[in-house]
Amino acid sequence: MSGVDLSVEIAGVKWKNPVTVASGTFGSGMEFADFADLNRLGAVTTKGVASKPWKGNDTIRVVETASGMLNAIGLQNPGIETFIERDIPFLNKYDTVKIVNVVGKTVEEYVDVVRALNGQPVDMLEINISCPNVKEGGIAFGQDPKAAAEVTKAVKEASEKPVIMKLSPNVTSIADMAKAVEEAGADAVSLINTLTGMKIDINRRAFVLANKTGGLSGPAIKPVALRMVYEAAHAVNIPVIGMGGIASASDAIEFIMAGATAVSVGTANFNNPEVTMEIVDGIRDYLEKNEIRSVKDIIGIL
Amino acid sequence: MIYREKITVTSNERLTDDIFDLKFNTKNIAKDAKPGQFINVYSADASRLLPRPISICEVTGDEIRLVYRTVGEGTREFSRLQKGDERFVTGPVGNGYDTDFLNGNFKSAALFGGGAGIPPMVELSKRLDIKTDVFLGYRDVLFLNNDFPENVTVHIATEDGSTGTKGNVMDALRESGVTPDVICACGPMPMLKAIKAYSEEDVIKTYFSLEERMACGVGACLGCVCKTKETDEHSKVDNARICVDGPVFDAEEVIL
Ligand SMILES: Cc1cc2nc3c(=O)[nH]c(=O)nc-3n(C[C@H](O)[C@H](O)[C@H](O)COP(=O)(O)OP(=O)(O)OC[C@H]3O[C@@H](n4cnc5c(N)ncnc54)[C@H](O)[C@@H]3O)c2cc1C
Numbered sequence: 001m002s003g004v005d006l007s008v009e010i011a012g013v014k015w016k017n018p019v020t021v022a023s024g025t026f027g028s029g030m031e032f033a034d035f036a037d038l039n040r041l042g043a044v045t046t047k048g049v050a051s052k053p054w055k056g057n058d059t060i061r062v063v064e065t066a067s068g069m070l071n072a073i074g075l076q077n078p079g080i081e082t083f084i085e086r087d088i089p090f091l092n093k094y095d096t097v098k099i100v101n102v103v104g105k106t107v108e109e110y111v112d113v114v115r116a117l118n119g120q121p122v123d124m125l126e127i128n129i130s131c132p133n134v135k136e137g138g139i140a141f142g143q144d145p146k147a148a149a150e151v152t153k154a155v156k157e158a159s160e161k162p163v164i165m166k167l168s169p170n171v172t173s174i175a176d177m178a179k180a181v182e183e184a185g186a187d188a189v190s191l192i193n194t195l196t197g198m199k200i201d202i203n204r205r206a207f208v209l210a211n212k213t214g215g216l217s218g219p220a221i222k223p224v225a226l227r228m229v230y231e232a233a234h235a236v237n238i239p240v241i242g243m244g245g246i247a248s249a250s251d252a253i254e255f256i257m258a259g260a261t262a263v264s265v266g267t268a269n270f271n272n273p274e275v276t277m278e279i280v281d282g283i284r285d286y287l288e289k290n291e292i293r294s295v296k297d298i299i300g301i302l
Numbered sequence: 303m304i305y306r307e308k309i310t311v312t313s314n315e316r317l318t319d320d321i322f323d324l325k326f327n328t329k330n331i332a333k334d335a336k337p338g339q340f341i342n343v344y345s346a347d348a349s350r351l352l353p354r355p356i357s358i359c360e361v362t363g364d365e366i367r368l369v370y371r372t373v374g375e376g377t378r379e380f381s382r383l384q385k386g387d388e389r390f391v392t393g394p395v396g397n398g399y400d401t402d403f404l405n406g407n408f409k410s411a412a413l414f415g416g417g418a419g420i421p422p423m424v425e426l427s428k429r430l431d432i433k434t435d436v437f438l439g440y441r442d443v444l445f446l447n448n449d450f451p452e453n454v455t456v457h458i459a460t461e462d463g464s465t466g467t468k469g470n471v472m473d474a475l476r477e478s479g480v481t482p483d484v485i486c487a488c489g490p491m492p493m494l495k496a497i498k499a500y501s502e503e504d505v506i507k508t509y510f511s512l513e514e515r516m517a518c519g520v521g522a523c524l525g526c527v528c529k530t531k532e533t534d535e536h537s538k539v540d541n542a543r544i545c546v547d548g549p550v551f552d553a554e555e556v557i558l
């Protein structure tokens with residue numbers, strides 16, 4: 001069978017295939033352009049950007065763990081002004097959907113970034129209310145359905161772009177969080193962000209990460225992520241973007257069958273900077289082999 | 303440009319108890335490689351996700367030589383590599399040393415290497431055509447001390463005094479009476495701090511190769527930063543990525 005359809009649609013935006021990259025693991029695409037053809041990605045999702053530059057946490061910021069890693073970057077970013085001047089023009093050279101990941105410490109800061117992006121040539125916003133590495137921001141909104149709904153409403157009012165709310169796995173009920181942001185007007189949800197973890201250096205008798213705790217990502221979290229994507233997809237009617245440990249086409253297809261309309265590849269890029277290309281090709285091969293006309297035919301079949 | 307290549311090991315020899323010498327041919331990496339740059343070596347074990355950054359020790363035609371210490375599971379895996387084994391690598395990564403600038407602007411150089419910081423000094427010394435003194439610091443057992451070009455003077459310091467000056471590279475420098483125009487150094491933080499104190503007092507231009515834990519190894523994750531005195535051009539905050547903005551920094555620009 002030839003000519004399988006890999007395209008999907010999320011909040012009225014058509015993606016040429018269901019594969020994007022997870023925010024924070026791919027910069028704005030520049031650093032991976034030597035390895036991956038950004039034109040062949042369904043979408044590029046950029047590193048979280050705030051209203052002003054953030055300097056992030058002290059080092060050590062990253063450490064490997066069994067089949068995964070912990071990171072506590074602390075959302076270092078150059079601020080929206082530089083992002084608009086430098087990163088958006090870079091991304092515009094590519095024929096792919098552009099998703100900007102937005103962070104803030106207060107509702108007002110989220111709104112400032114979102115307003116600055118109105119009129120800019122980007123397609124969607126992903127609102128990060130789930131970063132576990134910054135005390136003041138993100139996660140405070142991501143662990144309380146009311147606070148999450150408040151950010152969603154404010155962002156939706158301020159933005160002319162479709163809004164994806166990025167959910168934290170560090171909650172009691174992912175379904176309740178997904179429902180809360182759907183009711184508040186979210187156009188889509190993405191999940192999961194990292195799971196809070198820790199590593200201790202027994203020789204130094206100290207925490208490895210300067211921040212003590214960090215976010216666990218990579219294949220180690222995939223079963224948890226898959227279960228949460230399944231639960232969220234069954235709780236809401238808006239599209240779900242699934243992520244957490246995806247490192248191969250078969251991983252991606254698992255998430256799609258569990259209910260994800262699209263998938264994001266994060267930590268796997270560190271292990272193989274060409275992996276996104278292999279995943280796009282692998283999904284096409286799977287569909288061809290199984291005589292499935294469109295990837296849409298397997299979304300949420302379980 | 304950083305290339306991803308599947309390389310085939312041509313040799314992997316043991317130099318000391320815990321120091322190994324890995325050689326492989328590359329299609330493009332060696333052509334572009336500069337001293338001070340590094341190679342990301344990927345594990346064959348999928349549970350070890352992150353590449354191990356290892357400095358380029360020598361470039362000979364298409365061949366890259368890496369000399370590394372076994373410290374954990376990743377480097378222990380590499381130590382078992384045999385001729386014919388394949389691995390993925392990415393490289394060359396980082397700015398490296400600007401040897402044209404060094405040759406053009408200084409009359410004499412002192413290169414300092416401490417322990418696992420010694421390897422990059424080999425290729426650097428090969429590309430310098432000014433008077434060069436190399437100061438190598440070891441705990442006890444020597445390696446790479448015979449791999450420097452003939453026109454380079456090698457000074458050795460060992461902690462136990464078994465060879466050369468007893469003490470560290472600064473003791474060896476004092477003993478030698480060498481007064482360089484420019485310093486290039488790679489090694490443990492206490493060594494870099496001692497060199498900084500010395501070069502600040504005598505106002506000697508100094509470059510450091512820095513190390514930090516890395517994740518992506520290609521400039522995307524912001525895991526590997528060091529603090530900078532001024533706002534960095536890329537990050538817009540007071541830190542720079544060691545992997546691609548470094549690993550070589552002007553000592554005046556970074557805070558150790
Ligand atoms: C730019 C650069 C150049 C380097 N060049 C050399 C070299 O030429 N020769 C050499 O022997 N060593 C070099 N190192 C250190 C080398 O990268 C580490 O020893 C190696 O990554 C340890 O891996 P492991 O799995 O054996 O150790 P583990 O401790 O099991 O590794 C666990 C994790 O920590 C990281 N890690 C551990 N120690 C270091 C370290 N010192 N620096 C950075 N990451 C570390 C590993 O990459 C891995 O992700 C260099 C490091 C950097 C940053």
Ligand SMILES: Cc1cc2nc3c(=O)[nH]c(=O)nc-3n(C[C@H](O)[C@H](O)[C@H](O)COP(=O)(O)O)c2cc1C
Nearest residue numbers: 022023024048071128192193217218244245266267
């Ligand atoms: C180094 C690193 C930086 C990250 N930065 C961000 C970020 O800025 N914004 C965000 O929403 N998520 C961030 N994340 C989370 C990822 O986007 C993703 O949700 C998570 O890592 C799980 O996917 P993975 O297992 O495929 O990496 C980051 C993850 C890593 C490893």
Ligand code: FES
Nearest residue numbers: 517519523524545
């Ligand atoms: S290791 Fe990722 S930016 Fe340097």
